[in-house]
Amino acid sequence: MATYQKDAALHELTTSIVTCQPVTSLPESHRSILKGAEEDSFVITTTDTIFHPQGGGQPSDVGFMHVDAAEASIFEVTGARKLPDNQIYHVGKLLAAVPLNPGQPIIQKIDSQKRNYHSRYHTAGHIISIAVKQLHETIGPVSELKANHAPGMAFVEFRGLIGGEHKAAIQGRSNELVRRNLPVNVYWLDEAKAKESGVAFAEGFVMPDDGVLRVVDVEGIGAYPCGGTHLPMTLDIGEIVVRKITRKQGISKISYDIN
Ligand SMILES: [Zn+2]
Structure with missing residues (x-):
């Protein structure tokens, strides 16, 4: 089936x-x-x-x-x-x-146009996560929880507090990564190989029954288990706009859009 x-x-x-x-x-x-x-x-x-x-x-x-x-x-x-x-x-x-x-x-x-639009949002979500990781020295330690890539309501959520003063830096770093036009590759890896390759697992991640992970890798900067659709190159995303950062019960939510 x-x-x-x-x-x-x-x-x-x-x-x-x-x-x-x-x-x-x-x-x-x-x-x-x-x-x-x-x-x-x-x-x-x-x-x-x-x-x-x-x-x-x-x-x-x-x-x-x-x-x-x-x-x-x-x-x-x-x-x-x-x-x-x-x-x-x-x-x-x-x-x-x-x-x-x-x-x-x-x-x-x-509908290719819609697919492409969804893929741009989705790939942007990964880029924001990577930007946050790269800025850990100023932001502090946070771990990724979950994300939503629906146009108009997209966000990436982290455990830990991200102050609103980091908004410009996160947006700036995200767009720097976009402009580097890095390839976005998809691999199928078993759990051991994924851990060895430094794939970042979100909190509460559950291994699939067959033990094989679909991994998206933004070349050289970060890899995540992911079943979604992505763009072949980061420049295809367009401009990432961080709309706001909200904090609630120890969880920070970065809402974003693409232009
Ligand atoms: Zn993905």
């Missing part, structure tokens, strides 16, 4: 239908994962997928599915969700009364 492991640079893929069913026919436990899906929505599963599901602080990809690349789309994917068994549900609207049977080839196309 499809898990999201595809090359993040792929924006079109031919795969095949596994299931196509109305949301209303799903078991309640699965429907609760799709909260917000309209009653007339359908769910398609495929043998493979390029749709990044909502998760890890990154919003879902959206896009279309086509029976024939030259023909109009037959399914609009309004969201993708990962089930506990790693299966990916593509939720959306059927646009044509075409039967979609198991085994039938289908062409997936993601």
